[in-house]
Structure formats: structure tokens, C-alpha cells
Amino acid sequence: MDACHAIRRRRPMRVLIPRGGSWGDDVARRVTEAGFEPLILPLVQIEPAEDQQQLQAMFGHLADGRFDWLVVTSQSTVRVLPRVPASVSVAAVGNVTAAALRERGVPVAFIPTKQSAAGLVDEWPIREGRVLWPHALDAKPTIADGLRQHGMQLSEVVAYRTSPVFDSADQLVEAIETGAMPVIDADALRQQEEMQAAGQDGSEGVLTAVEPAETPIDAVLVTSGSVAKQVARLGLAPATRIIAIGEQTAEDCGRSGLQVAAIAKHPSAAGLVDALVAAA
DSSP states (O other), rough: OHHHHHHHHHHEEEEOOOOOOHHHHHHHHHHTTTOOEEEOOOOOOEEESOOOHHHHHHHHHHTTOOEEEEEOOOOHHHHHHOOOOSSSSEEHHHHHHHHHHTTTTTTBBBBBSSSSSSHHTTTTOOOOOEEEEETTTTTOOOHHHHHTTTOOOEEEEEEEEEEEESSSSHHHHHHHOOOOSOOOHHHHHHHHHHHHHHHOOTTTTOOOTTOOSSSSOOEEESSSSHHHHHHTOOOOTOOOOOSSSSSHHHHHHHHHTTOOOEOOOOSSSHHHHHHHHHHH
């Protein structure tokens, strides 16, 4: 065995974490504890819905009690929600979204066993009533079509948009190779400042945008269809392990030309890392 191969065998697997903030930090910690090398590099960013007038009008109807149910299918939706009246039952697509709702003081009445849009539709508990579904601009119609088929009076509105952090594939690849990051993640920066103020090094063991990335990517943790599209732009080697957070994301990966190596049994940070360990 030559020296180059020996070095490759000794270096830990590098795992791309395409989301920042507290979630990315949590995943990075778990990846490190599993014996791998995390690289946090957000690939998508959340932007406000273009039609704010329509969004606020729908939220006004929600506050007035005109809906029986509120369906929430992402943490990004939770961030823009107003106060939810006690008369409204809330459905969350999965445990992660439900946890974000509860942190906001919003009780959750329904979580499907199969934590996906299809699972929510298949297990929907009632067959009449008024539903509001605020969602991403590029959301698939699974929820809307399925609940209407169940007899629900569904209203939907765009709550936010996702856009790529990097304008071109070349810029994205350069960020992976050199650490040239055009956007600073505010949550991660704030946490790092807090840790440094306490005399700790907030970046120890985690590669970020300010550190060079000289070794290849061995695995990517994909958390959404929008992230899958950006990962596909990287042109990663066929041997790169793609780990999907759920069945729906795995399908999105396939549509983007990515071959999935493993799917998390539970759509959470712990579930993703468990799937990574199994695939590795």
C-alpha cells in the first residue's frame, strides 16, 4: 500500500451538512461523535413570500377562527406563523416540525405515523372541515390534492420561498474546495461569538466557511428537495454516500439524479446520523 492510500485510509470520512444554524451545529456534533469530519455549508436560504398581502390575509382569517385545521409541513413555516387560536387543531408532518410548533407554544393534535406529506394524507383523521395549509413556493400538491379528495375545504398560501445560496455551480464547487462562502449564517455566527466570549472555541472539530476544504466530500446529508437540487449541482463522485432524511426527500434525490445510499428511519438529526453510520 502506498503512502497516499495509507493517508486516505487514516483520514475520517468528510460529511457535508447543507444547513447551518442550531440544527447544523447539532448535526455536526453528532457527526463528530460518530467519528466523522463535518463540513457545514448551507446550500439554500429561506426568503419571505413575495405576496405578503395574501399571506397576511390568510393569517388574519386564521386568527378570526375561520379554519378548523392548520397543516404545517416545515419548520420554515413555523417561523412565520402568527398566534394560532385554541379553536384550531394543528397537524404537523413529522416530529421535528411538531417540536418547533410546541416551542412556539402551539399544541399539536395530529402527527402521521409515516412522517411525510403522503403519510399525512393517508392517515388524515377526519373527512370534513376547513383547512389552511401555508407552504413553500415550490411545494408539491400532495397535501392539497389529498385533503380535498378527503372532502376537506382547503385553502393554501405561499408562506416562504427557498433559493440557492450559490448563484452558479462553479461558485458552489469553489466553496467546497476553498471555503469561499458568500453568506454568513447568523445563528452559527451568534453561537460562535457566545462560545468565544465564554472562553471556548466554537469551531473546534467542525469545518466551516472560513476554513479550507482540501479533501473530497464522502457523504452528504440531504434534508429536502431544494437541498437535493443544489447537491446535484456539485457533480460529486458516484461513490459519495447520499443520506436522505425521509422517503419524500429520497424521491426528490432520485429526481435530481442522486443515488441514495440510506434513508433515515426517523426524520431528525439523530436519525440522519444513524443512517450515515449504517451506510458507512
